[in-house]
Amino acid sequence: SQTIHQWPATLVQPVGSPLSLECTVEGTSNPNLYWYRQAAGRGLQLLFYSVGIGQISSEVPQNLSASRPQDRQFILSSKKLLLSDSGFYLCAWSTRTYGYTFGSGTRLTVV
Amino acid sequence: EDQVTQSPEALRLQEGESSSLNCSYTVSGLRGLFWYRQDPGKGPEFLFTLYSAGEEKEKERLKATLTKKESFLHITAPKPEDSATYLCAVSTGNQFYFGTGTSLTVIP
Numbered sequence: 001s002q003t004i005h006q007w008p009a010t011l012v013q014p015v016g017s018p019l020s021l022e023c024t025v026e027g028t029s030n031p032n033l034y035w036y037r038q039a040a041g042r043g044l045q046l047l048f049y050s051v052g053i054g055q056i057s058s059e060v061p062q063n064l065s066a067s068r069p070q071d072r073q074f075i076l077s078s079k080k081l082l083l084s085d086s087g088f089y090l091c092a093w094s095t096r097t098y099g100y101t102f103g104s105g106t107r108l109t110v111v
Numbered sequence: 112e113d114q115v116t117q118s119p120e121a122l123r124l125q126e127g128e129s130s131s132l133n134c135s136y137t138v139s140g141l142r143g144l145f146w147y148r149q150d151p152g153k154g155p156e157f158l159f160t161l162y163s164a165g166e167e168k169e170k171e172r173l174k175a176t177l178t179k180k181e182s183f184l185h186i187t188a189p190k191p192e193d194s195a196t197y198l199c200a201v202s203t204g205n206q207f208y209f210g211t212g213t214s215l216t217v218i219p
Binding site: 043044046088090092094099101102104107 | 142152154155156198207210211
């Protein structure tokens with residue numbers, strides 16, 4: 001079966017510290033992978049998407065970056081976190097039938 | 112401009128009180144409309160995909176319908192465990208647009 005793993009579930013980081021969130025997919029090959037951010041009371045904001053290894057497209061210029069070192073691994077990073085980076089981060093992969101399959105999410109609080 | 116709008120933003124129902132959530136869209140070339148359920152602190156979970164006007168899908172107390180301009184998620188005799196945020200999304204094939212969701216609370 002196809003599953004998506006995302007970790008950690010929660011993270012509290014000080015301003016200026018680095019960030020690394022990891023997402024892996026099982027049961028599929030060459031998936032389209034996505035990073036979304038969801039702010040309280042607001043919709044899902046697409047941050048990055050990838051159609052293959054090393055291929056990253058950024059939707060919103062900001063303090064974050066993404067990498068895809070392996071076919072089923074997608075990483076969201078930052079060198080120096082800002083307070084405004086706080087939010088709920090979701091990794092997802094897409095299919096025509098289900099739209100997106102989401103990971104369980106990471107609640108990031110920058111203090 | 113392509114967009115998806117959900118209403119109401121929040122809905123409180125008594126247990127057993129049926130109602131409907133709305134998702135209206137203006138996109139060029141609908142490829143699919145998706146409904147998701149999101150519990151607090153978790154990622155959205157897939158509920159339904161609708162592809163063409165007139166299509167309907169059902170799952171337990173939920174029924175999703177689609178017209179050329181909007182989709183409804185009908186909740187029949189809801190229970191407290193149906194409390195969640197319900198998201199709709201529209202695919203044009205090249206782009207995916209999410210609504211901001213309807214927060215449903217079902218009171219025992």
